[in-house]
Amino acid sequence: MSVMVDIRSVHKSFGSLDVLRGIDLQVRAGEVTVVLGPSGSGKSTLLRTVNHLEKVDRGEISVDGVLMGYRRAGDRLHELPEREVLRQRTRIGFVFQNFNLFPHLTVLDNVVEAPVSALKRPRKAAVDSAHRLLARVGLGDKAGAYPRQLSGGQQQRVAIARALALEPKLLLFDEPTSALDPELVGEVLDVIRDLAAQGTTMIVVTHEIAFAREVADTVVFMADGRIVERGAPDEVLSAPREERTRAFLAKVL
Numbered sequence: 001m002s003v004m005v006d007i008r009s010v011h012k013s014f015g016s017l018d019v020l021r022g023i024d025l026q027v028r029a030g031e032v033t034v035v036l037g038p039s040g041s042g043k044s045t046l047l048r049t050v051n052h053l054e055k056v057d058r059g060e061i062s063v064d065g066v067l068m069g070y071r072r073a074g075d076r077l078h079e080l081p082e083r084e085v086l087r088q089r090t091r092i093g094f095v096f097q098n099f100n101l102f103p104h105l106t107v108l109d110n111v112v113e114a115p116v117s118a119l120k121r122p123r124k125a126a127v128d129s130a131h132r133l134l135a136r137v138g139l140g141d142k143a144g145a146y147p148r149q150l151s152g153g154q155q156q157r158v159a160i161a162r163a164l165a166l167e168p169k170l171l172l173f174d175e176p177t178s179a180l181d182p183e184l185v186g187e188v189l190d191v192i193r194d195l196a197a198q199g200t201t202m203i204v205v206t207h208e209i210a211f212a213r214e215v216a217d218t219v220v221f222m223a224d225g226r227i228v229e230r231g232a233p234d235e236v237l238s239a240p241r242e243e244r245t246r247a248f249l250a251k252v253l
């Protein structure tokens with residue numbers, strides 16, 4: 001299978017803090033990579049660099065063969081203008097811990113907004129597609145509601161529908177269930193599980209170990225800005241080789 005995400009030797013610092021210290025990671029098309037690791041290990045920063053919400057200091061990231069945020073000219077990399085970065089980003093869906101819905105827009109308009117404004121889709125087509133996506137995440141009856149009228153689990157499912165509206169090649173999830181009450185976690189994981197079953201390429205940062213075991217093709221354990229261990233879920237989750245992975249799993253399981 002082709003490589004959808006290719007992360008090579010990526011370094012990123014904030015001031016004197018080295019947050020990513022040489023990350024290499026490939027995600028093949030149709031596969032799910034789950035990223036685990038303690039708080040502060042650089043998981044969110046890694047996702048943000050993939051989407052070019054953060055620029056890397058060193059290294060390169062390509063998504064579907066396209067270098068994120070840069071153009072190569074001979075041996076040198078040139079930054080793309082912001083408008084082209086935005087266009088690249090439209091093909092990558094990002095689902096945040098805190099939903100980040102537009103509070104003043106209805107559920108339907110939250111889903112319709114990006115295809116109309118970023119992809120210049122006709123509104124009618126975007127609305128039809130939004131209704132289908134809302135049905136797919138189990139919210140066909142909530143199109144006219146506002147985010148504040150929904151539970152956290154429902155809001156996160158709207159956020160997923162909104163991400164899907166751009167027909168992304170890649171979906172990034174940053175702890176999509178961490179802000180939810182425990183009884184609402186399952187409904188969001190169900191939606192992500194369906195996407196996995198349909199062959200959506202995803203990188204999912206989560207502490208839901210049972211879920212990781214079930215959906216991941218590859219599990220990656222990060223600590224201190226490095227990938228400490230990676231492999232099939234059975235290997236990394238059931239028989240970790242590294243002491244740091246074992247210590248982490250003992251805390252979250």
Ligand code: ADP
Nearest residue numbers: 014017019037038039040041042043044045046
């Ligand atoms: P994780 O998602 O694994 O908890 P993060 O990627 O959010 O880790 O953060 C890794 C480290 O980088 C943390 O120490 C965090 O405080 C720091 N950090 C993240 N973003 C910024 C930023 N924009 N400016 C300065 N420090 C940051």
Ligand code: MG
Nearest residue numbers: 043044045174
């Ligand atoms: Mg984080």
